[in-house]
Amino acid sequence: MADAVLTLNAGSSSIKFSLFEIDGASSLRLASQGEVEGIGSAPHFSVRDKAGTILADQTWPAPHQAFESLLEGVIGWTETHLREDSLIAVGHRVVHGGPDHYRPELATPDLLAALDRLTPLAPLHEPHNVAPIRAIAAARPKLPQVACFDTAFHHTMPAVATRFALPREYEDAGVRRYGFHGLSYEYIAGRLREIAPDLARGRVIAAHLGNGASLCAMHDGHSVDTTMGFTALDGLVMGTRSGNLDPGVILYLQEERGLTAKQVEDLLYQRSGLLGVSGGIASDMRTLLDSDAVQAKEAVELFVFRIAREVGALTSSLGGLDGLVFSAGIGEHAPAIREMVCARLGWLGVELDQVANRQAKPNLISTPKSRIDVRVIPTDEEAMIARHTLDVVRPKSSVGT
Ligand SMILES: Nc1ncnc2c1ncn2[C@@H]1O[C@H](COP(=O)(O)OP(=O)(O)O)[C@@H](O)[C@H]1O
Numbered sequence: 001m002a003d004a005v006l007t008l009n010a011g012s013s014s015i016k017f018s019l020f021e022i023d024g025a026s027s028l029r030l031a032s033q034g035e036v037e038g039i040g041s042a043p044h045f046s047v048r049d050k051a052g053t054i055l056a057d058q059t060w061p062a063p064h065q066a067f068e069s070l071l072e073g074v075i076g077w078t079e080t081h082l083r084e085d086s087l088i089a090v091g092h093r094v095v096h097g098g099p100d101h102y103r104p105e106l107a108t109p110d111l112l113a114a115l116d117r118l119t120p121l122a123p124l125h126e127p128h129n130v131a132p133i134r135a136i137a138a139a140r141p142k143l144p145q146v147a148c149f150d151t152a153f154h155h156t157m158p159a160v161a162t163r164f165a166l167p168r169e170y171e172d173a174g175v176r177r178y179g180f181h182g183l184s185y186e187y188i189a190g191r192l193r194e195i196a197p198d199l200a201r202g203r204v205i206a207a208h209l210g211n212g213a214s215l216c217a218m219h220d221g222h223s224v225d226t227t228m229g230f231t232a233l234d235g236l237v238m239g240t241r242s243g244n245l246d247p248g249v250i251l252y253l254q255e256e257r258g259l260t261a262k263q264v265e266d267l268l269y270q271r272s273g274l275l276g277v278s279g280g281i282a283s284d285m286r287t288l289l290d291s292d293a294v295q296a297k298e299a300v301e302l303f304v305f306r307i308a309r310e311v312g313a314l315t316s317s318l319g320g321l322d323g324l325v326f327s328a329g330i331g332e333h334a335p336a337i338r339e340m341v342c343a344r345l346g347w348l349g350v351e352l353d354q355v356a357n358r359q360a361k362p363n364l365i366s367t368p369k370s371r372i373d374v375r376v377i378p379t380d381e382e383a384m385i386a387r388h389t390l391d392v393v394r395p396k397s398s399v400g401t
Pocket residue numbers: 011012013014209210211212239283284285286289328329330333334
């Protein structure tokens with residue numbers, strides 16, 4: 001019976017989990033993976049083994065189920081189906097590490113208390129990341145659990161990219177840009193080194209377009225700038241988050257419209273973005289692309305406009321651009337969005353191969369004439385979590401997937 005590592009990745013609209021078997025001392029092999037997607041709208045639970053055979057497939061009866069009961073369902077399923085004695089560790093994606101936590105770490109009570117204190121900086125994520133660690137620790141106190149931070153990959157950003165133009169005392173207190181989706185960008189940087197090593201050494205913008213969305217400017221595989229900041233609210237338009245906003249809007253909402261801080265938080269995290277601009281039609285890109293409603297089209301237009309605008313900004317941070325990578329739910333599965341983004345980037349020398357773009361498989365999707373190499377690379381945050389987790393619990397092994 002092989003030793004195994006379980007990974008849990010709680011995003012804003014999904015809980016993903018994977019079981020990796022450890023092959024010999026060093027490599028990890030995916031054994032099964034599952035997810036609850038559509039949290040907040042219509043949760044759907046599914047699990048597949050490595051051959052793609054469906055092991056579970058269930059739509060939760062109540063559309064708006066609480067995260068806690070969905071998490072209980074996921075943990076319950078893994079408890080029943082995973083062979084308890086072979087599990088050597090559980091790895092978790094933790095969205096915010098704050099100024100002090102940027103390496104994968106064993107989850108101790110002290111670390112969990114520190115992460116609790118970061119909840120105001122990631123209200124949609126941090127409680128969802130910490131809850132499964134506590135639930136598993138209560139059930140299996142001896143099982144090592146490792147926290148892997150979404151902020152870690154951006155630790156290489158230069159100070160000029162992390163600094164707000166605020167008085168220094170705030171920066172000293174940790175008020176700075178951190179960046180997120182780091183496990184995804186770390187995976188993409190690694191995949192690029194494998195499939196396009198020359199490009200990987202160059203200037204690349206990776207677009208993680210999921211329910212949360214951001215861009216990362218990478219030079220030689222290291223983050224030099226990103227669109228998310230102090231929190232995962234900044235930057236692009238997202239499913240329910242506003243992205244970049246004039247801070248004066250917040251002052252206006254509080255002072256002139258009488259919203260409390262909690263009401264502003266709810267507005268900017270839960271009711272804005274695609275959902276807000278579409279007039280409440282959907283936060284899900286699939287629904288918006290299928291809709292003929294004017295406001296749905298305007299929501300998509302704004303999503304695309306802001307991606308293209310930020311690509312321009314990050315190209316400046318990089319001093320030029322060699323490659324653009326699309327990833328995550330929308331980036332991997334919505335050719336129409338890729339087409340609209342690339343159409344706005346013709347000035348940069350982007351030329352899309354329409355046929356390659358429409359093909360379902362991950363690919364190079366630019367023409368040979370395109371000055372920018374455009375690719376679709378499916379992300380795999382779970383593989384990164386498993387790798388880091390094994391490195392923490394078995395520090396000497398060199399792990400591949
Ligand atoms: N075939 C598709 N076409 C367009 N959008 C899609 C498709 N499949 C998934 N998506 C989008 O991907 C988003 C979820 O992305 P994902 O990266 O899984 O999210 P999370 O941020 O929760 O990890 C959904 O909001 C949905 O709009």
